[in-house]
Amino acid sequence: MSTFLGMPGPPLRGAEPLRGAEPFPAAAEKALADSQLRRNLAHATSTIRAKRAAVVAEVGDWEDLRDAGAAIKADVLTRLPELLEQLEAAVTARGGAVHWARDAAEANAIVTRLVRATGEREVVKVKSMVTQEIGLNEHLASEGIAAVETDLAELIVQLGHDWPSHILVPAIHLNRTEIRDIFRREMPGVPADLSDDPRILAMAAREHLRRKFLSAKVAISGANFAIADTGTLAVVESEGNGRMCLTLPDTLITVMGIEKLLPTFADLEVFLQLLPRSSTGERMNPYTSLWTGVTPGDGPQEFHLVLLDNGRTRALADQVGRAALHCIRCSACLNVCPVYERTGGHAYGSVYPGPIGAVLTPQLTGIDGPGDPNASLPYASTLCGACYDVCPVKIDIPALLVELRARVVDAERGRKVPGGWAAAMKAAAWVMSDPRRFAAAERALGLGRLVRPRRLPPPFSGWTRSRDLPVPPRQSFRSWWHSQRGGR
Amino acid sequence: MRIALIATCLGDALFPSVPRATARLLRRLGHEVVFPAGQTCCGQMHVNTGYLAEALPVVRHHVEVFSAADFDVAVVPSGSCTGSIRHQHAMVARRGGDEPLARRATELAGRTYELSELLADVLGVTDVGAYYPHRVTYHPTCHSLRMLRVGDKPLELLRAVEGIELAELPGAEECCGFGGTFALKNSATSSAMLADKTARILSTGATVCSAGDASCLMHIGGGLSRDHAPVKTVHLAEILASTREDPA
Numbered sequence: 001m002s003t004f005l006g007m008p009g010p011p012l013r014g015a016e017p018l019r020g021a022e023p024f025p026a027a028a029e030k031a032l033a034d035s036q037l038r039r040n041l042a043h044a045t046s047t048i049r050a051k052r053a054a055v056v057a058e059v060g061d062w063e064d065l066r067d068a069g070a071a072i073k074a075d076v077l078t079r080l081p082e083l084l085e086q087l088e089a090a091v092t093a094r095g096g097a098v099h100w101a102r103d104a105a106e107a108n109a110i111v112t113r114l115v116r117a118t119g120e121r122e123v124v125k126v127k128s129m130v131t132q133e134i135g136l137n138e139h140l141a142s143e144g145i146a147a148v149e150t151d152l153a154e155l156i157v158q159l160g161h162d163w164p165s166h167i168l169v170p171a172i173h174l175n176r177t178e179i180r181d182i183f184r185r186e187m188p189g190v191p192a193d194l195s196d197d198p199r200i201l202a203m204a205a206r207e208h209l210r211r212k213f214l215s216a217k218v219a220i221s222g223a224n225f226a227i228a229d230t231g232t233l234a235v236v237e238s239e240g241n242g243r244m245c246l247t248l249p250d251t252l253i254t255v256m257g258i259e260k261l262l263p264t265f266a267d268l269e270v271f272l273q274l275l276p277r278s279s280t281g282e283r284m285n286p287y288t289s290l291w292t293g294v295t296p297g298d299g300p301q302e303f304h305l306v307l308l309d310n311g312r313t314r315a316l317a318d319q320v321g322r323a324a325l326h327c328i329r330c331s332a333c334l335n336v337c338p339v340y341e342r343t344g345g346h347a348y349g350s351v352y353p354g355p356i357g358a359v360l361t362p363q364l365t366g367i368d369g370p371g372d373p374n375a376s377l378p379y380a381s382t383l384c385g386a387c388y389d390v391c392p393v394k395i396d397i398p399a400l401l402v403e404l405r406a407r408v409v410d411a412e413r414g415r416k417v418p419g420g421w422a423a424a425m426k427a428a429a430w431v432m433s434d435p436r437r438f439a440a441a442e443r444a445l446g447l448g449r450l451v452r453p454r455r456l457p458p459p460f461s462g463w464t465r466s467r468d469l470p471v472p473p474r475q476s477f478r479s480w481w482h483s484q485r486g487g488r
Numbered sequence: 489m490r491i492a493l494i495a496t497c498l499g500d501a502l503f504p505s506v507p508r509a510t511a512r513l514l515r516r517l518g519h520e521v522v523f524p525a526g527q528t529c530c531g532q533m534h535v536n537t538g539y540l541a542e543a544l545p546v547v548r549h550h551v552e553v554f555s556a557a558d559f560d561v562a563v564v565p566s567g568s569c570t571g572s573i574r575h576q577h578a579m580v581a582r583r584g585g586d587e588p589l590a591r592r593a594t595e596l597a598g599r600t601y602e603l604s605e606l607l608a609d610v611l612g613v614t615d616v617g618a619y620y621p622h623r624v625t626y627h628p629t630c631h632s633l634r635m636l637r638v639g640d641k642p643l644e645l646l647r648a649v650e651g652i653e654l655a656e657l658p659g660a661e662e663c664c665g666f667g668g669t670f671a672l673k674n675s676a677t678s679s680a681m682l683a684d685k686t687a688r689i690l691s692t693g694a695t696v697c698s699a700g701d702a703s704c705l706m707h708i709g710g711g712l713s714r715d716h717a718p719v720k721t722v723h724l725a726e727i728l729a730s731t732r733e734d735p736a
Contacts, residue, residue, distance in 0.1 A: 382667025405538025462675030467710025
């Protein structure tokens with residue numbers, strides 16, 4: 001982070017993985033002041049955007065695949081209880097153990113107990129969003145267990161005492177010089193003159209991680225998919241470090257959000273086409289690991305699956321909002337979002353940033369009054385619609401954002417003294433639902449020709465910080481039309 | 489054809505040259521233009537800020553005014569207002585528990601068109617006989633592109649304009665950062681997006697930046713003016729209405 005004296009620092013991290021310390025506009029303002037961050041993000045997101053566009057364009061039936069993906073996810077959500085029980089039975093039949101966690105605290109306690117039972121003090125981790133969501137690493141650390149991230153970008157973020165800013169590319173906010181500096185400072189045994197050549201950096205990480213893989217007895221992963229009818233779990237990745245974790249240790253603990261289910265093995269056909277093209281912009285990701293329970297003599301001999309709710313059934317009960325649970329965490333919406341591209345992920349205050357984070361985060365946590373930073377997330381979008389266009393499971397994010405905005409507004413209706421926005425919107429509705437009042441307002445606007453202020457008071461000061469006001473016309477259109485007797 | 493003009497609140501109050509140009513253009517093409525007098529606003533600002541209960545009377549007023557008017561199709565010189573009428577009005581009515589209003593809104597939306605849609609899809613014209621001897625770059629606007637899917641229709645109309653020199657806008661499909669009240673609530677982010685958009689506009693060497701939405705142009709124009717940039721903003725309707733005899 002390039003922070004100098006007198007400049008705002010990076011956005012403040014909240015105590016919770018799904019809630020920032022400050023509302024989005026304040027956090028964004030700080031992030032925008034970091035010009036290095038802006039350059040890093042613009043370069044990275046435009047590169048991934050172009051890759052995605054190219055590999056999606058070569059699939060003739062892409063729109064059909066999106067429809068199929070959306071239909072399968074909608075089916076899963078309507079049959080979730082029955083499919084989860086089917087998954088539990090299948091995993092158990094193949095020698096795995098299934099655990100149910102209502103929330104982050106329960107999931108963290110279960111995982112801690114399972115690691116304790118092995119007697120180990122260090123675990124290796126496969127990159128996983130859900131363990132970020134529950135703050136598992138921090139919890140394990142408080143219990144005296146070290147969790148080592150093995151995904152390269154997650155490792156960078158962990159070594160930098162930083163936090164992820166992107167679903168797929170957690171260190172997207174850092175460039176290679178910044179990464180080199182973190183390695184020099186935090187990675188044991190790296191030479192003091194380590195260069196910032198990406199290949200050299202990858203080799204340093206590889207050497208560091210190989211030592212961890214060869215000694216680890218316990219691994220923790222998330223899951224991209226779980227197949228209800230076979231009990232098969234799936235992780236897709238690029239580096240092979242996940243494969244190391246999923247095969248070398250004796251014990252594997254997988255934490256999975258309950259919405260990650262697919263009904264049958266054949267459904268993978270759709271999602272293994274949608275996910276890599278949408279996320280990394282590759283035709284197929286380099287490593288796809290599938291495992292079903294325990295296979296004697298091959299891979300982990302103890303397998304635990306922790307099924308996590310953590311607000312998901314609340315979102316599921318919501319007929320409009322449940323569409324956000326279709327999300328397969330590809331992050332295509334982050335890469336095309338003009339807001340994300342400029343603010344980066346930390347400004348959202350949640351491990352789920354960007355457009356999907358702005359709908360998913362407040363649904364998972366609920367909104368705790370107008371002062372809740374998460375109440376600002378549905379407004380962190382221009383509703384430009386670029387996210388909806390690229391979503392592989394067709395989540396209409398702009399429509400969901402509008403719906404969530406309406407709920408934020410509705411929740412504030414009970415207040416005795418309406419806020420500035422509520423008063424302004426009520427007044428505007430009063431004017432705009434009546435032509436006489438509207439015409440009177442237009443005449444009043446004409447006075448603006450006399451005074452054309454360069455700075456307006458709040459909330460309109462947001463406009464004049466970077467834009468001039470339009471000059472009001474001498475005559476409104478309707479007044480001209482009538483004066484011309486029908487515009488002739 | 490008898491065409492009802494939806495001037496939009498912004499066009500009516502702040503940019504009257506836009507609805508005037510729309511009426512002039514359609515008359516030149518041989519159509520009758522009517523302006524249902526009671527019209528005010530589509531309510532988009534309320535909807536997109538989350539004030540759906542406040543939007544309800546605005547939507548109801550729009551539906552009542554236009555249901556009572558006699559016309560074949562309605563035209564809107566704005567992609568985002570057309571988008572709101574087509575994709576939000578019925579939702580607002582349903583959320584307010586008014587199913588009959590939702591049905592009437594849907595019927596009305598079915599014969600309401602954004603200007604380039606009306607010209608290309610309903611009237612079937614590409615060359616509207618316009619003359620505009622300037623170097624122009626076109627910003628396609630988010631809601632025209634992704635809510636209405638107008639595609640290249642505005643550009644095809646512009647390509648047929650005599651004397652025009654079209655300069656391709658880099659990153660054209662990216663939002664200018666307006667987003668209605670987003671520009672106020674998230675003004676820092678909005679300003680950062682605008683700065684990138686105006687830099688790209690300047691890179692084209694165009695003297696005119698055009699779009700199909702007065703609101704986006706108000707935003708872009710406000711930024712260009714603040715920077716004293718030598719580029720003016722002109723709505724698509726004004727370019728298409730411009731002729732040798734009566735230039736814009």
